[in-house]
Amino acid sequence: MVYLVPLFPLLGFLLNGIFRKSLSKSLVGIIGCGSILASFIVSVILFSEVMSGGALAVQPLFQFINVHDFKIDFAFQADQLSSLFLLIITGVGFLIHVYSTSYMHDEAEEHFARYFSYLNLFVFSMLLLVLGANYVIMFIGWEGVGLCSYLLIGYWFKNDGYNYAAKKAFVMNRIGDLGFLLGIFWLLSKLGTANYSDVFANVSHLSPTDITGITVLLFIGAMGKSAQIPLYTWLPDAMAGPTPVSALIHAATMVTAGIYMVARSNALYSLSAVAENLVAVVGIATALFSATIAIKQNDIKKVLAYSTVSQLGYMFLGLGVGAYTGSVFHVMTHAFFKALLFLGAGSVIHAIHNQQDIRYMGGLKKYLPVTHLTFLIGCIAIAGIPPFSGFFSKDEILAAAYAANPIYWVLGVIGAGMTAFYMFRLYATTFLGEFRGTEEQKHHLHESPAAITIPLIILAVLAFAGGFVNVPEVLGGHEELHHFLSPVLTTEPAHELDHNTELTLMGVSVIVAFLSGAFALIKYSKKPELDEPKGLGKVLANKWYIDELYDAMIVNPVIALGSFFKNVIEKSGIDGFVNGIGTFIQYSSRRLRLVQNGKVGTYILFMVFSMIVLWLIFWNQTTITNFFQKIF
């Protein structure tokens, strides 16, 4: 039954893609949403089976690669980890699909169908990634989401800037994918199999160098897909796509792939201290770095994009310090509130006619009551204020970080403070104060239709309540998620903190988040930041000039090299050679033509000379043969 889960989105993709010119919009919407809903229902059934302890076996469909004694099955594996991801992907994905039917309604019919077919393909690839029972199948899905992100970011392909963003996303992902692929090859060359169960059972056959190499290479893949330093710059640019696509990329699919992969390979990562430290350091660095950038962004989607990068950093921090459950938990809660925030932002953009700059918003509270309330819930959840979901998941990661190294915890709390700050800055500038747009926009302001608000409400409920599935023991909970995932995340170290320490840590992080959030709320609700920033603020608003740095260090040299090859090597080298042959033949034949002068004597002369030459050649046959044999 597992194969049904990715089958439905694939069918939806094929139907919408093939008949995109003949289907009506409502039919496209029904196919698009229905396929995801169907796979969501199957996922729920699978999940409940897994909960009750069944349906754990690997289910091979057919043999994918079969060369001599090297075999790779096309097999699916629905265990605790993947079934949880299935729920997130199909559940949140379904809400985003429903939302899209309204959000994209102004598109032409065939583009509308194209959009939905891409969306379904995206979900299909992600499901393949999550369900695959070996790294090779995971890689197929891995590439699939990369392709779909390219297609969807460049959905409005008539805009050059959007195409550039799409290409950037694709190229950055490819860089990471290369690392991932090399990691798989390394694994295959050492163990001869890529099946999770076989690999994790045989890790003892790998030398420490192999494990470190493989895990670091796999992590490079995760860096690209999950937007970590240094390969994160594609994610903020991915905002070029339609807003629901951003929600899909950031919440349900794509960026969580790296987290899933590392969590899935926990048996490998836990054996390599180098890789674990690398993951943790990259994670916390990304979390802080992108949080600083988010503080000064004025594009509503850019703020959310950098906050995603930052939250992914937290997840990697959790993975690095061994808090696999915490990271997966954070993936789940993050999927809820980030999808909520993006869809809320989409609702705002929709209402205000494609204005994304928060400096021209303000005071939307009274015009968009539902969006406002749900967005606020999302902000509180991501800021980590109890009892909203973000608090529980972030706190679990931070507690584990403290147990590993208190410095991680300090940095993490600073990052959490910044998160609260920029989220409430965004909230205050957008929804509070006075409206700063044009009169015409003000006139048209209206709450979005039900297809937009209902997903928002559902997600808001989830963002509020999602944290209760894993309430820590110190707060009187039972850590259900932890127990549920423990068969898969076998190598997770036990919690070592005593309850008092844990409570103190929680208190500090909540107070920091609360204070900085309240500070931002007070500061920006009265006097929003409208001027161009100066000094450090300008550096932050320009994203630390990282894009410029990459341009100067990598992009421009490569382009220069390319144009050197194009203008010099190609034009004067290869073209010169080819054209030279042509010119030479034309020139020499023009000269040779004069030989045919119609005089019999000349012809006979040539004949005589040729015969003499032939005679000479014939006479010295052996000498000539020997000569050529000596050369070649």
Place this chain on the structure above:
Amino acid sequence: MPIQYYIILAAALFCIGVVGVLIRRNAIIIFMCIELMLNSVNLLLVAFSKMQYTPANGNKSLALNIGSDAQIFVFFIMVVAAAEVSVGLAIIVMMYRNVHSTDVNFLNRLKN
């Protein structure tokens, strides 16, 4: 007489023929030079055939008709050459009738 003399004579005749063909423009002279080359080859043929074989066992009765093959062959060549001459001369006559000249360089219309 050693065979070299015949070879040198035939080669000299042949070269005279070649040079004549190359440098003269009169069709009749060229024609004669061609005949010269042809006959130098005939001469060589006869010479080789006569000198090539000496019976090792001294059987004189065999030696009588040895070397006569090529001579018969040469007669045939001469017959064919005579036929060829008649055709060639006929062509030259026709050429003279048409252009009032036997200069081969005058007839260069076939170029290009």
